[in-house]
Amino acid sequence: MSMLETCKRARAASVKLAQLSADVKNAALCRMANALEANVDRILAANKEDAEAAKARGMKLAMLDRLALDKKKVENMARCIREVSALPDPVGEIVKTWTRPNGLIIGIMRVPLGVIGVIYESRPDVTSDSSAICIKSGNAVILRGGSDAINSNLAIGSVLRDALAGTGVPEDAIQVITSTDRSVAEEFMGMRGYIDVLVPRGGADLIHTVLEKAKVPVIETGLGNCHIYVEEDADLEKAVPIIVNAKCQRPGTCNAVEKLLVHRNIAEAFLPTAVAALRKGGVEIRGDEATVKIIPDAKHATEQDWYTEYSDFIIAIKVVQNLDEAIAHINKYGTKHSDSILTKDFDKAMKFIRQVDSAAVYWNASTRFTDGNQFGLGAEIGISTQKLHARGPMSVQHLTSTKYFIFGSGQIRK
């Protein structure tokens, strides 16, 4: 099918989908979840093809882990769809109403965006998660996953589409692009008027390519060079487990901490304990000059280190003069994702929260909580690090727009 035909079908499906009740959409989502479980063998067979081909090409183990499915992972995909079906339906919600002096009643109603494009790498579970979130929010979705996972994605997409038959949700609400050609991806990113928003999910290279090439609105997601700043008055006993958790619990995620900033007045007392705990977790330590003086066997951090999202068991440590230097450092080198201050002082915490220009700013907690589920929003389609439209974890309500409705009784403008 041509890209134009795919897009036209998505648009037509989105118009129908926008008018469906929560009941119809939720019943369809449950059918989708059931179908994944019923077709687990078919999905795993397709995934095995992908995984073996990737292994033969020498794909790294961490990447293979993301690509490879098993029965439990497919059950998790089904569970995620059921969780999405249990979320409140954002579509049709009346956000607010007010009355004007001339008697007009004005209201704001939540409506779907229309057609969502998703470009991702080798995680086949993105295919089902994104489909569920888009249908729940009344949007059609066009999925373009990485070539590594093409068989898995096509199998999952086909199972989900088949499950929609007879539910009232059009099958074309979910479409997986079959071609893995780069030129097709570029054509996809250029379908202005057909794709209402494009969400890239993956590493820095993917996101930069999409930002560079897309001619449709994009929501920038997921790059996380996250910081924890330890003030001189921080509770140092709580600080160590927070830092270790933020670095070690899942270092490959975008909300893992990559940089530790420490107030100079406590650096000598605190760093040896913190570093010992991090090293116990298998973390490589890099540091600025002041850090290396305290931790002599730490590697010297380069200027490039301060910009880098390691996504690995590495942390870079910098000793700062004060809160202002910490804030300035984060705003200069960070990726506007998640940053945390450890302090007992409310004023310092609020200054940090107001001045650090990031999607999620923490006081006395691990950065690892930046996630739709952890925030209580339900499943997420990505974590926006831009300011326009949506910022932070994006769930179903972030895939909606609003319209004004106006009830009158013959009003004319004077």
Added chain:
Amino acid sequence: MSMLETCKRARAASVKLAQLSADVKNAALCRMANALEANVDRILAANKEDAEAAKARGMKLAMLDRLALDKKKVENMARCIREVSALPDPVGEIVKTWTRPNGLIIGIMRVPLGVIGVIYESRPDVTSDSSAICIKSGNAVILRGGSDAINSNLAIGSVLRDALAGTGVPEDAIQVITSTDRSVAEEFMGMRGYIDVLVPRGGADLIHTVLEKAKVPVIETGLGNCHIYVEEDADLEKAVPIIVNAKCQRPGTCNAVEKLLVHRNIAEAFLPTAVAALRKGGVEIRGDEATVKIIPDAKHATEQDWYTEYSDFIIAIKVVQNLDEAIAHINKYGTKHSDSILTKDFDKAMKFIRQVDSAAVYWNASTRFTDGNQFGLGAEIGISTQKLHARGPMSVQHLTSTKYFIFGSGQIRK
């Protein structure tokens, strides 16, 4: 000054501006309003240069009207700034907070977008309106007006910047691009990382050029091919003044009606009265075949007519079979701006409101109310006809983003 330098200054100003209290910003806005009034002679002198040059080039009267200032218009600009200063400050507003089972308190705080770019045509009042709205919402603004109004814009910009001295609001919060070169405009639209959002204000050509050339996020504004649909059960006595108001009160505005759709069961009874009233207002009538049968001296509307925003004393009329055809017609030919249904029936009205995919959908009122002031939002920087980020009249709160803040007491993720 180079574009890069302009943008860097705007960015630096935006960082300071984001932290200012409402009091500081409001005091600065009052100084700006006073300064416009105090410098009215200087502004009118600059405007006279522009107007005379435009007249010599043969500019149309309607365009000249928009370009030319007088004392009253400058006073209106000052009044608008004072109105903006009286609006509630959106920055720092805590939109919502909630507590998670693990004790984390999560909140959403409103923050400025950063740097707003405005590209506009020959209305010098856009220079002061946009400056006021941006400063109120904590954003720096870079203004690129049309070459026709360059002297006026530079004079107004200079007066406003001077007024900021000593107020705490950095002067670089307002910058008017001095060059009127097209290549400079294109450079401006390409300053990714420096311009957080670009708002084009003007006609279709300007908006299409910006959408085509911009490499920064754009909010599409203002094209209005608006419809009124008269159902068979409409109160026809109220219908006539609504239609005449929507067409004739200010036909050059984007919320003026351009198309009239009429249910076939009332076309014969209603159209002669409606057309007589419109013609009395000086309106040229075009119509589909059924309309021309009823109004024999109406001009035949072409396919192109249904797409056209006349911005003039012209209306095209179509007789439709039913509500569904009316909705389908509007969604096909409209510009997603403002559309109105006239009916007594709640179910029909709600169907129209839900299914017409426009920023503002009316029931029994003139489309002319789509405006920040008329909606009670205060001054507007434009009317968004896109779905991402903001839709409909955009006032100060639409020039903000949000951030999540998280208060913890040592929480780590399990």
